[in-house]
Amino acid sequence: MSQGSNFVDYVKICCRSGKGGAGSAHLHRDKHTSMGGPDGGDGGRGGHVIVKGNAQLWTLLHLKFRKHVIAGEGDAGGSSHSSGKTGRDEILEVPLGTICKDAETDEVLFEITTDGETRILTSGGRGGQGNAHFKSATNQTPRFAQPGEPGLEKWNILELKLLADVGLVGFPNAGKSTLLSVLSAAKPEIADYAFTTLVPNLGIVSYRDNRSFVMADIPGIIEGASQGKGLGIRFLRHIERNSVLLFMVPADTNRSIKEEYDILLNELEQYNPELMHKPRVLAVTKGDLLDDELQAEMKAQVPTDIPSVFISSVAQKGITELKDMVWQAINK
Template identity: 65%
Template sequence: MTEGNFVDYIKVYASSGKGGKGSVHLHREKYITKGGPDGGDGGRGGHVIVRGDKTMWTLFHLKFKRHFKAEHGGHGSSSRSTGADGADIVIPVPLGTVFRDADTDEILFEVTEHDEDIILLEGGKGGRGNWHFKSSTNQAPRYAQPGIDGVEGWFRMELKILADVGLVGFPNAGKSTLLSVITAAKPKIADYAFTTLKPNLGIVEYRNHQSFVMADIPGIIEGASEGKGLGHYFLRHIERNSTLLFLIAADSDDIKKEYEILLNELRKHNPELLDKQRLLAISKCDMLDDELKEEIKQELPDGVDTLFISSVAQTGLMELKDTLWKMLN
């Protein structure tokens, strides 16, 4: 998935259909000059429906179509004929999409199931025809209900990636390189910070044709939860990962401190993130000899399992997959 077509935040306008008018009609036919009221009801306006689709990974399909209007209901007619219901409009979205009211910022719902239908805006009810209003004292009512108006509004969609493993680390820690080596994903890789500007997803092939999904989240820096660097814009993607793989480069000045900074940014964004399973991988280990590895082991943070890997030399990667698979299962 390239940076250009990964869209994880979008604002859309939606309006449901208005209900059809009830009919004011009096029954007339040959030999029946004063039949009773028989005006039919109006049809309901179309709903605006959101549908979960597990085959989608991005909101890119909504980038150029941001207005959704459902049809109005048909008007009632004679012989108590009900007007046709307005056609619903369906907005397909990837799983993990959160809907907010654009004015109040209130979270309305999130889509987590495939083929799950959630009514975003209900269509207006159709008006009742005049036959509903006849009585012993008013046998020929010449009025009916108008249809109820539809509802409209602006909504924000935010996609939180659904992946099994989320890669967490500072810019240039080797996250994209790791993803490109153990999956078929082709993220942009270069020797400067913030090469990755959008999350990348890759499917990790495991033994016996099994697999799991890994997400490369753009690098976090100190102060990210307050909006520094690329800010908390990407931290929400980590909320959906069941396991967090922390990646710190072997040439880091202080691995323990770097790990603590990353943990602290997650804590400040959402304390629940610290409840997730964590694994620490020291990347770029092809530049280390055994003596340096032993020195680094003395300075590793407590309370988290650690592996040494090299994406370039492809060492320690099978052990990494085995460990992640055990954590996921």
């Protein structure tokens, strides 16, 4: 098995924050004072459920089997104005690029993009105020205090969008995994049938002068992916996060290169028109199948409004030019 079985990019989790502790209604007593004033302390706040970014994580696998996350309750206030202890916070560590949503309304609450960033997913209940707060000119010895606020219970969705510099866009079997395996140390599953890649693979591509960029092999789009066909929508969301889109069209396609490219472009536009503003590069793959004459003929069909290159991952042809083009597009 490849890393496929361990790549989890969606979890639904029930988060319950802690109840706040009750305030104390204690009246001061000691050997000199039989009827003292109010000295009840405040209750502690309930524990929050907190989400924290961790750059070392790549998937949400560690949360897949945690259906319920329950934070601790706050302690009640004590005498002598002593406050109750704060409830235990529950911290969920997530990879960068994780989006947190409300499961009922599907509203996006926030997104975690930096290492160590913390956001409260479910707030703990406030602790109740002790009776010392309620003393007044007319009521010198209040014998009541506030109860603590209840905690909240909510279903939330955590969704991961990969952060990569370059996303590979193409139909199944366009040679995306092969290119990634040649360019980087990633070891994607490669075979000659559609949908070999069922999870996004990430690879770090080294470039001149010790520079590098991150490339994501996103599973093949099929026509109709934007309507949710095939593995469509689930993977299109990963493309949103890439700064450059590298379109890949195989030289042995049944359609013309321009037709295939237009279909891919249309799928992206249907899904999210904003993707059309991203820089694009076109690679015609499997160039080892073409002789010079055929290649010249195919060059005439290539769209002119996009930088393009003929490559062969197997024969290592055109790879350096491709890296140069991609690097320029990233740094535009």
